[in-house]
Amino acid sequence: MNILTFDIEDWFHILDNPSTQTESDWAKFDSRIHKGMHRIYDILEKTNESEATFFVLGWIAEKYPEIVREISRRGYEVGSHTHLHQLVYNQNQKTFRQDVERSIKTLEDCTGKKVISFRAPGFSITSKNKWAFEVLHDLGIQIDSSVFPAGRAHGGFPEYRRDQPSILSYEGITLKEFPINTINLMGRPVIFSGGGYFRVFPYFIVKQCAQQSNYVMTYFHPRDFDYGQPMVPGLSLNRKFKSYVGLKGCKMKLQRFLNDFEFIDMKRATSIINWDECPVIKI
8 A cells, every 4th residue: 555645835844943943934935835736746647646645734725725725626635734834842732732723724714625634744743742642633633644653853753663554542532543654674664755765765775665565655745846946044964965865856756656656645545444453552
């Protein structure tokens, strides 16, 4: 099962960077989101890919509602990526609830459809802020893809110990969880199916990893295919590498990926999985 998803945010929505943290910071940059969406649509059209889930920032929907309406018009699923693209573990429970609730309302106003899927920015729900899952459940989210079952710069959730679809159980509530997938390399879990990981690895490695996996959860951003984007100020050398390596060839690489494998969206995946047979992960 290979699932295609996009996190819809602008090129300057870089997490954990002083120059790009707030709405007032974002106002200093020219938007490239419309061109970014056209690149994504071009990839989907060239590969005849009719299914994908788009996790959209409420801020994008509020500022450019036509983008969300177009995603929905083309028949793609719309989920929430929060409203203001903040790391969850930097918020308290009240702030997170208000932000996600605002994003859901904004997206639903654009599409007229219920939002039931969610992904946290930077996969920033960790073992230290598990209360976020309770908030999501309270707001009507049924399907989550925020668990990154390995260590990473923004925390990760290695304690989850499951990189397959599963039932996440916390304090009496459950969510259908689609974690990011890993492949074991020299005894360590390695990510290959989205973002900078996808851009860094040569395509033959990505293809080989996908062939060895019975479940692949992708996550791409408009900026992943924007070779001409400016350099975000204030990034360390390491962050520059992660944010800009592999941009030039990423569009063609994704086209090859979509041609070589069959992909579905989260809605279809949810409908065909026998959840009664999936493991229940208590966190």
